Amino acid sequence: MRLHATFYFFAAVVFLLLVDSYKTLGDGKLALGSIVLLQLAYVFAYAFWCSSLFFVGHAFQWITAARVATAKRAAE
Numbered sequence: 001m002r003l004h005a006t007f008y009f010f011a012a013v014v015f016l017l018l019v020d021s022y023k024t025l026g027d028g029k030l031a032l033g034s035i036v037l038l039q040l041a042y043v044f045a046y047a048f049w050c051s052s053l054f055f056v057g058h059a060f061q062w063i064t065a066a067r068v069a070t071a072k073r074a075a076e
Contacts, residue, residue, distance in 0.1 A: 017043045
């Protein structure tokens, strides 16, 4: 349940970051598309690292559940 709640929180944060990535400040020499792509790079990096942590957490949970089930069958 906590893993699902964490995933939904992650999805909400990424959605808000994607919406805010189109807001730019200042009048620089870079084109607007370049600024948006640079901001999206941070969003994608955040999504990658969070997804990696979710994968590791899920794999750890799966391995632990399998070992507990095996130990329970062996004890019976």
